Amino acid sequence: MRLMFALFLVAGIGLAVVAVIMAQGQIAQFQAERDHLVAMQKNAPRLANVVVVKKPLKYGERFTAQDLAVIKVQASALPQGTFTQIVAKAGTPEAEKAVFIEGETRPRATMRSLAANEYLLSQRVTKPGTDAGILASLQSNRRAFTIQVNVASGVSGFLRPGDTVDVYWSGAINDEPVTKLIESNLKLIAIDQNADPDRTAETQIARTVTAEVSPEQVAALTLAQNTGRLTLSLVGAHDTDQVGAIEIDRDQLLGIQKEQVRQVEKAKVCTVKTRKGSEIIETPIPCTN
Structure with missing residues (x-):
């Protein structure tokens, strides 16, 4: 009887020791997982x-x-x-x-x-x-200005609200044809009467575009539109370069130097032809044109 009791006692102690060892291992695992989660939370990005x-x-x-x-x-x-x-x-x-x-x-x-x-x-x-609409698109102290365009001057229907354009003026200065950059990086807020940047009319040719401008630019563009022809140039979405002054006249376009023009005019000889009997006489006269 005592032997049996001793065996049960030894077995119980052994099981208790095994249970303690297993519990310690489980606790150590939980602590390791907890430390890992704390480290992850510490290194996690802020939300x-x-x-x-x-x-x-x-x-x-x-x-x-x-x-x-x-x-x-x-x-x-x-x-x-x-x-x-x-x-x-x-x-x-x-x-x-x-x-x-x-x-x-x-x-x-x-x-x-x-x-x-x-x-x-x-x-x-x-x-x-x-x-x-246009009113919601305007920033503080800015104005909406409408420019008349066609298939050539309006970049052939590729313009959308939110795009940025340069404006060129073509006209005559001292009776010479000139094209000049007058405004750069103007933001468009409407195409015709549509201010939707997601519009689906991909091939629609605009008749007017509305840009966001300052009051001073309103005056300048009004004068430019009444004295010449305006052409728009679409600015790329990733274009960050500052465009300087641009002005091209006919002589610059054709590569003609002013001195060459004067020499041609100086060398020009004008004559008038008269008939005297069967003979034609050519007489030099001053050139008027």
């Missing part, structure tokens, strides 16, 4: 709130707070102009990054098409209560 649209929105479509959601994304990868809150109280720091101010019931509108779950950017939406 930030960003407002997205719940559903696809077309150009000019109105939306309210119910059409928006907030998600977490990597803070360092956020583009400029994102919103971090849907609604915030007026006068608070959060209000600068909110889509709507608390109590605001007027909807806003999109200024370009948005896909579902796409970031809502401040430069792609209007102010509350404002519909998409």
Whole structure:
């Protein structure tokens, strides 16, 4: 009986030791996993709130707070102009990054098409209560100016709202034909009466384009349009070079030097022919043209 009791006691102690060893191993594993997670969290990129649209929105479509959601994304990868809150109280720091101010019931509108779950950017939406269009596209202290174009002067239908163009004037200076760059990097905000940058009329030839300009440029372009012909040149999306003064006249185009012109005029001899009987007499006279 005592032997049996001793055997059970030894077996129990052995099982207890095994259990302790297994528990220690499990605890060590849990601690290692915990330390690994803490290290990962410490090295993980910081997340930030960003407002997205719940559903696809077309150009000019109105939306309210119910059409928006907030998600977490990597803070360092956020583009400029994102919103971090849907609604915030007026006068608070959060209000600068909110889509709507608390109590605001007027909807806003999109200024370009948005896909579902796409970031809502401040430069792609209007102010509350404002519909998409030219008025929503104008920046502070800027004006909308319309330029008449055709298939040649309007870059053959390739222009879209949001594009940037250079404007060239062609006319006469001192009775000599001249083409001159008068404005560079003008932003277009509408083609004909359409301010949608996603318009699908790929081959439509514009009759007018509307650019965002300063009041001084309005005066200059009005005078230029009334005294000559304007031609637009599309600026590339990645073009960062500053264009200097450009002016070409007929002599520069043909490579004619002014001295050559004077020599030709000096060497020119004019005559008049008269008939005297059967004889034709050629008499030199001063050249008038």
